[in-house]
Amino acid sequence: MNLKVIRQEIDKTDEKLLSLLDRRFQLAILAKVAKKKLKLPIEDSYREREIIKRMEKMAKNRGLPISFINKIFKLIINEAKRKQK
Secondary structure, rough: HHHHHHHHHHHHHHHHHHHHHHHHHHHHHHHHHHHHOOOOOOEEEEHHHHHHHHHHHHHHOOOOHHHHHHHHHHHHHHHHHHHHO
């Protein structure tokens, strides 16, 4: 694969990542509505720890740096909570 093709694939992958983040934040807003109906708080530290733990395990299985994945998912979770407020 030449550099131009590799960069095109990187660009496509970045676009997919962006679409997935958009979808995740849309779901966070839907979760806000559901939580409000159930009279649940926005923050659920148990659920947050579950997500981080699951992602760390998946990262390890794929040979990805766990600390990096941990930081990314903490940022994603914090942004989702911000959107729910």
